[in-house]
Amino acid sequence: MSAPDPHEPLKFAYWVPNVSGGLVTSDIEQRTDWGYEYNRKLAVLAEDNGFEYALSQVRYTASYGAAYQHESTGFSLALLLATQRLKVIAAVHPGLWHPGVLAKFIASADVISGGRAAVNVVSGWFKDEFTKLGEPWLEHDERYRRTEEFIRVLKELWTDDHAEFGGDFYRIHDFDIKPKPESRPHPEIFQGGNSTAARKLAGRVSDWYFSNGKDFDGFTEQVEEVTGYAAENDHTVRFGLNGFVIARETESEARDVLREIVAKANVDAVEGFRSAVKQAGKSTSDTKGMWADSEFQDLVQYNDGFRTGLIGTPEQIADRAIEYKRRGANLLLLGFLHYLEDVAHFGSDVLPVIRAKERDLARGAGAPEPATGRV
Template identity: 75%
Template sequence: MTESLQSPAEPLKFAYWVPNVSGGLVVSTIEQRTDWGYDYNKTLARLAEDNGFEYALSQVRYIASYGAAYQHESTSISLAIALATERLKVIAAVHPGLWQPGVLAKLVASADVMTGGRMAINVVSGWFKDEFTKLGEPWLEHGERYRRSEEFIRYVREIWTSEHAEFGGDFYRLHDFDLKPKPVEVPGRPHPEIFMGGNSTDARGMGGRVADWYFMNGNTPEGIQEQIRDVSDVAQVHGRTVRFGVNGFVVARDTEAEARDVLREIIDKADREAVEGFGSAVKQAGQSTGDKKGMWQDSEFADLVQYNDGFRTGLIGTPEQIAERMLEYKRRGANLILCGFLHYHEDVEYFGRHVLPVVREMEAAELERVHA
């Protein structure tokens, strides 16, 4: 078996969850000085790119659910954020089944031209049945959702890179199509990057076969390493390489006690009804897999208060503790940390001022040891 280990010479990359959905990044009644509106997010994007963040991931919700009453659509706010910044790369989460892939590919290609090559997509196979059925779209069985997503990715990649695009699948077809304008030609990037996530066997196989990046829910370093190994094994068979991102909720404070107190308050003030409703919905999605292996299947109540298991990554404590934890994920093969925060403006600035410099110092020291 192969293992895709992160090179010590390559710095960790950082992304942040765009709070384009109301309610913040934790399902809790704790005060969150975070807003879902555009003006707040425009300021946040500029802060983020000035504090070490390379990517911004816009989540996708279509209807009010589990504490998220309002939502800005992901592709539109991603483009708006990119146009408000100079360097930040934006990732828009998109659902096959709710997007026709050629239309989505056209939108992203145009947005990529407008932003100088800073657009990407995160293909989400879907866990929330109501978003499909209330829009009049069929809800597919788990494996079929991933099969559709794989075709979606192959179609989009083909239309972005071919002058006479052809694709024939069970869900999508493409006939001698020449998309113009094509996305921007960026060195080392043949087309806008394609992210996806998951934990199931279906997701791991799909990630190895077609994804550029594979996002993982929060987990221990050992749990992350296992997923990286599985996806990399599939990728190797297909002559590919995949890069990996880990979700984590960051509570960085001057002392560990302060950080732990914040985490305790978040969980103590959890919106129990919303957390339990979310937990029931996502566990149902994973239990529909053949091997009962999927995202959130071993998540406990406290884990689900941060809806991508961000607490499990353990980025709670002092800047030094968090930096060391991040480097442990890098040693296991992670290329990127996807961060959520409680009070975004303040916490992103604190991250850039106090956490990121320690990460870079530790990376430099580790590189020196490797070459000693």
């Protein structure tokens, strides 16, 4: 496994709270709002505090503490128009989008924004979103086969004036999209998933592989495996890691916040989510699917963000961020409890410490290696 360039700064993204309920399924106070005006203000704040990317979530129907949700692509375009530098990633589902229609939308968004549109292609975990719309729910590995064709069609349409594709799910005949996206060679394509099928998919076609929250060893295992698949396909893939940040003056204060989040968890919503997502791991032949080993506490932050351990003082959070960088992370995708306050605090108090440690790392000094294991 080749380590990231120590001279390249770690990138930061944030989860767009375009879904009600905040980023934890808990009755703890979350001074975060899912509406557009709040999110417009947040996007401007984030790009002024060191964030290069934002990821708009995709939920189509009320579920598990998320009663309301804005559609991801339209919301992403609105945030692009409200900002100057921020790249906005829209999460999308093959099976609910045709790749040709999405390619056209993203091409326009990319041109309008000056090359700042991207997509996160989600193979799907919530069966009801498909079946209640009358769409088929494919077996796990078939969903990833469809996703691979979806991504290949996007690339073909974005780069070829006479796009052709013949697959089991999609067929394109001499199709031309103009204007082409401004991004070169095309808008960035992100993809997640924990299963072997997801890892192999990333090693063949995706620009970025998103990992759910992981401890050091879990993340290293994913990076090594996906990098191996990429090498087999003469392909390059970059790595993003999900994490939930609780930064306080002392570690005990941060731990107290975590304990309160979990103590006030909405048990019915968490258990409903657990029931829905556990099939993702069980439906794979090697049980390597998303959330396959997640415990109740992990699922209170629905992308296992607590497991990354970005909880403590700015110094402690910076040490962990640097260690994840050493282990292959190019980007950290972050969630917060009180977005406006916490993003501003991250930019003023945490990010400068990370950048200082990166400079040490580039000079060969490195940062002290924190303890491994789960938090």
